Amino acid sequence: MSEPQRPDLRQAATILSDASSITVLTGAGVSAESGVPTFRGAGGLWRGRRAAELATPGAFERDPEEVWAFYRWRLELLAGVEPNPGHRALAELERRCDGFWLITQNVDGLHRKAGSVNVIEIHGTLAESRCTACGFRQPSAELPEAGLPTCPRCAELMRPAVVWFGEALPEHAMAAAREAIRRCEVMLVVGTSGVVEPAASFALRARTGGARVVEVNLEPTPLSRVADVSVLGPAGEVLPALLG
Numbered sequence: 001m002s003e004p005q006r007p008d009l010r011q012a013a014t015i016l017s018d019a020s021s022i023t024v025l026t027g028a029g030v031s032a033e034s035g036v037p038t039f040r041g042a043g044g045l046w047r048g049r050r051a052a053e054l055a056t057p058g059a060f061e062r063d064p065e066e067v068w069a070f071y072r073w074r075l076e077l078l079a080g081v082e083p084n085p086g087h088r089a090l091a092e093l094e095r096r097c098d099g100f101w102l103i104t105q106n107v108d109g110l111h112r113k114a115g116s117v118n119v120i121e122i123h124g125t126l127a128e129s130r131c132t133a134c135g136f137r138q139p140s141a142e143l144p145e146a147g148l149p150t151c152p153r154c155a156e157l158m159r160p161a162v163v164w165f166g167e168a169l170p171e172h173a174m175a176a177a178r179e180a181i182r183r184c185e186v187m188l189v190v191g192t193s194g195v196v197e198p199a200a201s202f203a204l205r206a207r208t209g210g211a212r213v214v215e216v217n218l219e220p221t222p223l224s225r226v227a228d229v230s231v232l233g234p235a236g237e238v239l240p241a242l243l244g
């Protein structure tokens with residue numbers, strides 16, 4: 001991916017290098033090259049079920065064993081993955097930029113693992129689990145290998161510390177995200193299908209506030225028409241190229 005041939009890359013790189021405050025929004029696509037299946041791509045299936053069917057309070061209510069089997073599968077998968085050049089490029093961008101916020105829909109923890117600091121995990125994190133009754137939190141790695149994990153404090157059922165469909169996003173994360181959207185001169189949207197709300201509206205909100213929008217994705221998305229420039233290509237190649 002050499003920069004001079006691609007006018008879209010050059011335009012995107014100029015927009016980013018001129019900005020003193022940048023907010024990034026990432027989705028599952030930024031972790032795809034690390035081997036983490038995306039939600040809506042082919043890999044988004046588990047035992048024939050879509051992630052969105054399992055990532056709901058109803059599914060957990062009906063069949064906590066199945067939902068825990070799904071999350072244990074994802075936790076095992078995450079144990080073996082590393083950040084890719086896309087994650088590392090975003091950590092480098094943060095070091096170069098005065099104002100920088102990284103809002104992620106991902107729950108895989110790979111941005112922090114790559115060195116990103118100002119990370120807003122709006123959909124929570126798989127790295128932690130919490131009690132359904134008393135709110136006790138513990139690292140997911142400390143959960144028993146099998147069976148339904150119960151709270152060490154009150155013995156009620158533990159759940160992954162992620163936001164399920166139909167659940168409100170954590171207020172502190174939403175407040176931080178709103179602030180990051182309000183203050184950015186540029187929003188860089190990477191690897192999201194732009195389907196899941198409220199994150200899907202963040203780019204439009206940034207643009208309405210006067211920010212430029214740059215998108216990086218393998219294919220056009222509903223956010224492409226909001227973007228000043230949409231660079232098509234894998235994040236692991238495009239993001240390092242954007243930093244030049």
Ligand code: BV8
Nearest residue numbers: 027028029038039040105165166191192193196197234235
């Ligand atoms: C809320 C954590 C309100 C869990 C996730 C109808 C019925 C029910 C609900 C709704 C409804 N209509 C709207 C809603 C609201 C719902 C929603 O938006 N649903 C959608 C599906 C229509 N939203 C919610 O429920 C949210 N809560 O609205 O609450 C409320 C308010 C007050 C009180 C009560 C309630 C909660 C949403 C959070 C759900 N949790 N994850 C877990 O991980 O298990 S969302 C899940 O989807 C992941 O977090 C994921 O990140 C997110 C978005 O998906 P993407 O990241 O975009 O991934 P996807 O696979 O879709 O796309 C990947 C993209 O990458 C593609 O574009 C692909 O081209 C690209 N790509 C692939 N490879 C690469 C690449 N790009 C670059 N390089 C590559 N190599």
Ligand code: ZN
Nearest residue numbers: 131134151154
């Ligand atoms: Zn408890």
